Amino acid sequence: MKKKICVIGMGYIGLPTSAMFAKHGFQVLGVDVNEEVVNSLNEGRIIIEEPYLDALVYEEVVKNGSLKASTKAEKADVFIIAVPTPIKEDKTAMMDYVEAATRSIVPFLEPGNMVVLESTSPPGTVENLMMPILRECPFDVEESLYVAHSPERVIPGKILIELVENNRIIGGINRKSAEEVKKIYASFVKGEIFLTDATTAEMCKLMENTFRDVNIALANELAVICEQLGINAWEVIKYSNKHPRVTLHQPGPGVGGHCLAVDPWFIVEKFPETAKIIRLARETNDAMPHHVFGRARNILGSLAGKKIAILGATYKPDIDDLRESPVLELVDLLEEVRDLEVRIYDPFILSYKHLAPDLETALADADLLVLGVNHRVFENIPFGELKSRMRTPKILDTRNFLDGESLRAQGFEYHLLGEGRGFHGQR
Template sequence: MSFNTISVVGLGYIGLPTAAMFASRKKKVIGVDVNQHAVDTINRGEIHIVEPELDMIVHAAVKEGYLKATLSPEQADAFLIAVPTPFKNNDSQIPEPDLTYIHKASEAIAPVLKKGDLVILESTSPVGATEQMAGWLAAARPDLSFPQQAGENADVNIAHCPERVLPGHVVRELVENDRVIGGMTANCSARAVELYKTFVQGECVITNARTAEMAKLTENSCRDVQIAFANELSIICDKLDINVWELISLANRHPRINILQPGPGVGGHCIAVDPWFIVSKTPEEARIIHTARKVNDSKPQWVIDKVKLAIADFLQANPDKTAKDITVACYGLAFKADIDDLRESPALNIFIEISKFHKGSVLCVEPNIELLPSNYGRHLSSMNNTLHNADIHILLVDHKEFKKIRPTSGVIIDTKGVW
C-alpha cells in the first residue's frame, strides 16, 4: 500500500525537518503540534527553530501545497510520532522517563486511524515504549487489530525508528544517514522501510522494536561515557596544573586513541537524557553508564566553583571593590556550538546559577537567539559591551563567533579550550 498522505505529530527539531523532507518529495504531509505559534509560523512558510537549509525547504513545501500544520490529527496513511520524552518530576536519584507526550499523541491519532495505516514512534524512548504505545492504540481502537494481537495480519502496522541526526546538520543527515527500522513484525518493518525510502539514501537496517529502541540509547550512552572521561580528565589536569587541551592533543597522536574534548557538562535532548533510560530500566547492571552520567552532571558545579574562586581572587587583588563591582560574563547558552537549542544546556544552567549567587552584573552573549525566555528575567548583552565591561569572562560554548574574538583584559575561564 502506498503512502499518499503522511502525518508527523510533533513539529520540533526532529519532526519539522522530517515532515519537510517528505513534503519535498511531493508527498502530502500534515504536521501536528499543540503549539499554536509553531502551527501558524509553519503555515506562513516560515520556521520556528534554527536549522540550516530547513527554512527554504519548508517555504517551498508550504507554497506548493505539500505541507500544512494543524493542531489536531487528520486521516493519513502513515503517522510518525516525534514528541518529547522528558523525565517525571520526582525526587528519585535515577530519573524516571515520562511517556505522557507519547500517550497523548497516541490518543490524538487513534480516532483517525484506519485499516492499513502505519504508526512509527520516532521519539527516543526507553525499551518497551513502542509496545506500550501499541497497547494504548489498541485500547482506544478495539475495532482495529494491532501487531501484538494479530501479528503479520494486523490492521495497523507499528514500528520504532529512532532519529540519528546532529543539530545543525539535520537536513543532510536525515537523507544520508543509515536508518534503524524496528518493526513489531516483519511486515511492519518492511512497510516502514518503504516509507523512509521516500527520501532516505542511507541503508535502512531492519531489527525488532526493542533493539531499535536500545540502539539509539546505546549510541548516546557511549558518547556520554566518552565525554565523561574527557570531563574527568580536565578536572584531574586542573588539580595537577596540566593543560588538558595539550594533553589530549598529545594522547590522540596514538593511532588507536581518540579522546573527546571536555566542556562545562553535557546537554541536549539526547546525550544528557538517553543514558538515564537505560539506567532506569537496569539500575544494578548499568554501573559505568550511571557513573558517567553523574560525572557529566557534576561538571557544571565544578565550573561554578571556579567562578566563585575567580571572584574571591579578584576581590583579594582589589580590596577597594565589593562583589557588586564585579561584572561576570557568560559566552554561550546553547547546549552545543552554532545552534539555538537550550534543552538540558549546562551553559544555561551555569548562567542561571551565577545570576542567583553573584551580587554584581551578570552579562550573557548568545549569538543564536534574539531573546531569552521571559522567565529567566535577564537580557542578552552585545558582544562589544560584554568584552569591554566584564571582569570575569566564562566561555561556555564554542560558537564560531567566539573563535574570532578574545577578551583583552580580565580573568578568563575557558571551558572549551578556545581562548
C-alpha cells in the same frame, strides 16, 4: 494517488521530517498543539533555526500544497509521532506527550495504516506504552497495523543533510511492520536502512548517545585530575589520541541537548541497579557546571559583588537551542551568589534572562569572562580592544577555544578548564 502522512509534533525533528516527506511525493499534515507553530507553518514560516529548512518549507512544500499544518490529526496512511520526551526532575522520562499523541490518532486508524514512533524513548515504549493504546482500535492491530520505532540520528545544523545521508534503523513489532515502514523512509534515505525489532531499535538510539556521554565523562574526569596534577588535559588528549586505537573525547562545562544529557537516564530508569557506569557518567557530566562555578570562585577569590560575563549559552556551537545547556545550570548557580551580576552574550539567542545586546555591554566592568560555547563568530573577537572595558581582565575558557598565549601576551589572566596552571599555581 499520493500517500498521506500525518506527523504529530512540529519541533526540531518533526518539522524537517515532514518537509522531507513532502518534498519526496507525499501529502503531509503536520500536527502541533501550538497554534503559533501551526499558523506560521501554514504561512510558510518556521520558528526554529535550521540551515536551509526555511527555504525548503516556504519555496517548495508549503507553496505547492504538499505540507499543511493543523492542531488536529486526520485520516492518513502513515502516522509518525515525533513529540518531545523530556526528562523530569527525578531523572525519569516524561512520556505524557507520546501517550497523548498515540491516543489522538486512534480514532483515525484503519487496517493497513502505519504507525511510527520517532521520539527517543525508554526501551519497551512501543510494546508497553503504545501497543496497549493501539489495541483499542476495533480490529486486530498486530495483523492489520504496521507499527515501528525509527529513531532520528541527526544533529542540529545538519538535519536536512543527515536525514538523507545517515543510516537508519527501523524496529517493527514484527518483520512485516519493519519492511513496510522501510518503504516510506526509502523514498529519501540514501544511507543503509537496517531492520530489527522495536525494543532493539529503541536501545540502539539510547546507546549511541550513551556511548558519547560516557566518553565525555571520561574526558571531564581527566580534566579535573589534570587540574589537580598541574598539567594540561588537552595535551594529554592530543598525545594519547596519537595511539591508533585511542580516541579520547574533549572536556567541557557539561553536556547538553535533548539527546546526550537525557537519553542515558532512560536506561538508568529501567535498570537502576545495573546501569552503574551509565549513571556515574551522567552524574559526572551533570557536575561540570558546579566545577566551572568552583573555578570561577577560585579565580576571583570571592564572587560576592562581582560581575561575570558569559560568552555563549546554547548547548552546542552555532545553533539557537538552549535545551539542557550546562551553561544555564552555571547561570543558576551564579544567581545564588549575593550581589553577583551575570551578563550573557550569545548572538544566537533572541530572549533569555541576563542577555546583553552586544559583547561590549556584557564585558562592561566585568571581573571575569567565561567562554561557555565555542560559536564560530567568537573566533575573531578583538579582545585587545575590549580589555579596557573589563574591571579585571580575567578569562576562563571552558572549551580550549581561545588563543591563551596571545591573550596572556595582551595582559589577560587566562585560565583553561583542564589546565593546572593558574588554578593551583603550578605547571
